[in-house]
Amino acid sequence: MSTPRFLDLPPGVAPQKIETPQGTFAALEAVPVSGVVERWPALLVPGLTGSKEDFIAVLMTLAQSGRRVVAIDLRGQYETPGPDDPGAYTCAALGADVDALAQVVGDGDPVHLVGHSFGGLVAREAVIDGRTKFASFTLMSSGPGPIEGRRANAGKKIMEEAPTLGLEHVWRSRFEPEALADDVPDDIVGFLRKRLLANSPVGLSCMAEQVLTTRDRTDELREIEIPTLVLYGEHDDGWPPDAQSDMAAQLGADCVVVPGAVHSPAVEAPETTAAALVRFWNAAEKHFLDTRSSAV
Template sequence: MSTPRFLDLPPGVAPHKIETAQGTFAALEALPVSGVVERWPALLIPGLTGSKEDFIAVLQTLAQSGRRVVAVDLRGQYETPGPDDPGAYTCAALGSDVDLLAQTLNGGDEPMHLVGHSFGGLVAREAVIDGRTKFASLTLMSSGPSAIVGERARNGRALLKEVPVRGLEHVWATKMEPEALANGVPDEIIAFLRKRLLANSPTALSRMAEQTLNAPDRTDELRQIEVPTLVLYGEHDDGWPSDLQSEMATRLGAECVVLPGAAHSPAVEAPETTAAALIRFWNAVESPHLDTWSNAV
């Protein structure tokens, strides 16, 4: 059976397994199709019900800017197994996993850019604040300063209520599949979304939903780290309101980029403009340091 078209991996992108002290993490690794790796690498963290596949549309473009780019499934997500212990899925615990992934991937030899989408932004924020890894930059993609609100908050409360009692199959059949069908999502994508949801650890999904609904505002703590930060979101984002994300950027002293036509998943909905914004930001961060680092190694 052939791979569905939307999951065909672009040239330079391949499945990857990352072996760590916390177990094996499933990943997609992208390398330049032409040229060499000459810029700092990047690690991409997906959202609550997402996975590494959410970044497929941007991976080749990002890598072609001269860097290694790795998108991962967090513990308990899709193709990365996780324990039954709810404590493994707090933002702090998952942030520690991100530290470990970054240190495993680059061996501490060079700075690494970090991108977190939605819930992944809350996790990435923890990895920066805990200070175990000095990241080159942080991008908060469609991710707010504290607990999520609005329709996505209602969806999170439904997950928290229904998954432990009725299971993931019930959530798919009564909520996610009808929404996908109503939105005209192609059959092959619906099949993948079902496979992905059911592969998640129910414990992980419930605990992550709880974390998203109760996240504290750590903006002031993040600002103290003084890591170059980009706040990036679609103009039609239905997660955290635009004004909250814009205000967060101001509090962080961060650059803020609003992507026309995109909603909550810019890497899917506006891949080229998303990739262009990330590359421009990363290159700007690297410019004052790259010659010095190159001479040092």
Template sequence: MSTPRFLSLPPGVVEVQIETPQGSFAALEASPLSGVIERLPALLVPGLTGSKEDFLAIMQTLAAANRRVTAIDMRGQYETQGPDDPTAYTCPALGNDVDVIAMAIGEGGPVHLVGHSFGGLVAREAVIDGRTKFASFTLMSSGPSGIVGRREQAGRAIMLELPEFGLEHVWITRYEPEALSGGVPDEIVSFLRKRLFANNPTGLATMAEQVLDQPDRTDELRQIEVPTLVLYGEHDDGWPPEVQAEMAERLGAEAVVVPGAVHSPAVEAPETTAAALTRFWNAAETRKPTF
């Protein structure tokens, strides 16, 4: 579970609802304090048990480079409603949502796309399906196929225990002890509980199954002509750093290792992460467009 550093909205960041043919999506939107928007917008997609708040620490810095930056709650996550239908939470279905959201915030033009962890697998679907021409794609702490390691165990616990025992059990046995042992402040612990309980249980269980069972689509992604960045913490406990480095090599993509970070670089090293994204986005915009 990603743990935001803080919950108050920085200057220039506001809560919005993105209206699409697929429904309404809760989002945070950051705009330059100068009011001048000169560069292409960006869309940030969170991980399995995360939300738009996981990007709060980097949004103002990203927007300062004269672009609009939007972070969303996916379907069934936190403040975005979702149905009690497992088919609505497959990677292709959620990827379709990313397509229509990108079209809405980009007003039909190209958008920089970032997917964190499970959000990377979802965003990858949107890139591969070719419906939207993205300005760039960043896989942040995300791998080529199903998640492994310690976070694989957490995913299996959600998939197996949630349908039988409910969210209260998952919170008490999994996430609350982890937060308390990590010294997370009380207000953040309260937020994490509120966020978990706001998730659609069917959606959460299905997405947990999806993050475990995704096939390797690296070769398909490589066929898409989009500038790609693989960014991950040097101590990632989801997909091992060497797995993500190998994926970047297969993609012919740039790889950025964030010193000191684990699985949530936007939270654990926001300045380094924001600088890497801004540099990559600016460079991508100088290339000959393929959209």
């Protein structure tokens, strides 16, 4: 089980509530502690059982590149409330939330979009639906179709047990044993329990179903003219690294393999991950400006 390295917010990072036509979303906002915001902002979308806190270790470094960086909780996830309507938790519905958030965060500027794991599937919907023009798109530890391996088995248990047996059961039967086996510090264990129990049981179950049944939309994504990065850990146990590499090749996307990382590069190798994102974002902005100049 991957956990944030620390829960104390670093300088320049603060909790926020972002108001959109789709509702209010809990967020962590990072701005440069020195210098000014001079580059396009970024929006970070977490995975199935994650939250905005999964990006804590990279937020300050990303913001210091001259950007406003916003990590969010999805609808029904941790500190963002959600309804008991299963239809609110499809990838398409959550993608519409991402569209609304990007338009508020960008405030007229293009936004760099990053989706981790299930968040990548949600963010992919926002890119493909065409409602928002994004500056770039990063699939972080997120594959082309349904998740595989032991994480697929865990997803099936969440889908079946969350709405019937409750989140406390899910915590006791899966998350707590994993945390204890990994010698996770007590304060982090407490946070993980608090976070899981704050989720919407209906939302968590429906999102688990989505990550288990999503269809491959690589061909559709390839049709969108957007700089794309596929970034994953060399030991990813969600989508096989080969599958993510093949997806990157089909998309004509940049591909970064993070040494030593598993399924959560932003937690397991934050400096490497942040450096790769900043490098990619800077190149995407330069390409946009060069293209605009040549068209004038």
